[in-house]
Amino acid sequence: MKTLFYPFVLSILGCFFTSLTNASxxxxxxxxxxxxxxxxxxxxxxxxxxxxxxxxxxxxxxxxxxxxxxxxxxxxxxxxxxxxxxxxxxxxxxxxxxxxxxxxxxxxxxxxxxxxxxxxxxxxxxxxxxxxxxxxxxxxxxxxxxxxxxxxxxxxxxxxxxxxxxxxxxxxxxxxxxxxxxxxxxxxxxxxxxxxxxxxxxxxxxxxxxxxxxxKALNENTEFVTDLYNLVNTNINNTISTEGVGKAFDSINECSQALKLPKYKHWTNYNTELPAHIRRMALSILHGG
Ligand SMILES: [Zn+2]
Missing domain, CATH: 3.60.15.10 (Ribonuclease Z/Hydroxyacylglutathione hydrolase-like)
Incomplete structure (x- = not known):
């Protein structure tokens, strides 16, 4: 069984995934x-x-x-x-x-x-x-x-x-x-x-x-998202308690660059996309979505 995840490819407008292979x-x-x-x-x-x-x-x-x-x-x-x-x-x-x-x-x-x-x-x-x-x-x-x-x-x-x-x-x-x-x-x-x-x-x-x-992929990703939540949530709570909620919002971009999850550094796109995942998690925690 292959364990390939098909790369996400942009189409004209929005979410349209295509594969690299025609095999079924x-x-x-x-x-x-x-x-x-x-x-x-x-x-x-x-x-x-x-x-x-x-x-x-x-x-x-x-x-x-x-x-x-x-x-x-x-x-x-x-x-x-x-x-x-x-x-x-x-x-x-x-x-x-x-x-x-x-x-x-x-x-x-x-x-x-x-x-x-x-x-x-x-x-x-x-x-x-x-x-x-x-x-x-x-x-x-x-x-x-x-x-x-x-x-x-x-x-x-x-x-x-x-x-x-x-x-x-x-x-x-x-x-x-x-x-x-x-x-x-x-x-x-x-x-x-x-x-x-x-x-x-x-x-x-x-x-x-x-x-x-x-x-396995489900279990690994549940662990990844849990680790991501814990990392971002701890950071947000520390910021709120010391500098207030406004600072927590203002520092989302800065935190997305500073925070790391080295356990997942071998995952594809770790270096390029981890900041986006941190931003998304931070907004979900701070803003409800
Ligand atoms: Zn979708």
Whole structure:
């Protein structure tokens, strides 16, 4: 199994991930449960006798490739699409699956109404607020919204009987996500979601932009974000107690250059992107987002 995290590449407007390879990968996690990678996106794919559930088709081209792969596994049509969050690089291509009901956190719809790129689903059929549980064939599906994390609608898909979870854009594999992608992240929300996922004692942690389903990356990143929080929070509290909260805000940029987490110095982008992660964490702590 590869442990590659696909580099983030800018497209015309905003968050659109592309891969360096055209290879696809089908990973069987359990009977009827697969992680299928195409074009730098991995979808959770669940088969049943009455249809197929997928996550994040991503875009039209990738959705067509995913549909082809699914047809090698079953004759059943895709009947449910669960969107991990509202970001446009994840929510395109739903039109390829004409029989599918689209499921997304309730905050998706407001964002989709603002779409000027004509990427987002024409219709969201099912929404939920905090949690949605349902059976899909024999598989129990729990959709959890733990609050804003990467975007407002950040949803973790959890299969409790299979110890499998799917998440998107909450972490990468020993790779610091470039700061440009984190401007609307709530780092406390990300930490909260990672800790919840870790508490589930997963067998497989499927990550939208990675082909590894190992829980190692989840555990390492939970540790990284916890260490980052402790470092930044201690610094902020020291500054507030000695110089006041105004100074804590004013010194965010200075601290982002001065603070270090050498334990992670071998992670890709450590030198260039750690300051952005410190800034994002500082704002999440000081400003709530
Ligand atoms: Zn995202």
């Amino acid at each position: 990968e089908v990973i069987k996690l359990e009977k009827n449960i697969y992680a299928i990678e195409e074009d730098g996106f991995t979808s959770l794919v669940i088969l049943s006798n009455n249809g197929v559930l997928i996550t994040d088709p991503a875009n039209t081209l990738r959705a067509e490739k995913l549909q082809k792969q699914i047809k090698t596994l079953t004759d059943q049509p895709v009947t449910k699409i669960v969107l991990s969050h509202e970001h446009y690089d994840h929510v395109g291509g739903t039109e390829i699956f004409s029989k599918a009901k689209v499921i997304c956190h309730s905050s998706c719809e407001e964002v989709f109404q603002l779409d000027t790129r004509n990427i987002t689903p024409k219709k969201v059929h099912i929404t939920f607020d905090k949690k949605l549980s349902f059976k899909f064939g024999n598989t129990t599906i729990n959709l959890h919204h733990f609050g804003p994390a990467d975007g407002f609608s950040s949803t973790v898909i959890y299969l409790p009987e299979n110890a499998i979870a799917f998440s998107a854009d909450l972490y990468a594999d020993r790779y610091l996500i470039p700061g440009i992608w984190m401007d609307n992240d709530n780092y406390l929300g990300i930490l909260n979601a990672l800790k919840k996922m870790q508490s589930w004692q997963l067998k497989h942690a499927v990550n939208s932009h990675a082909t590894t389903t190992s829980v």
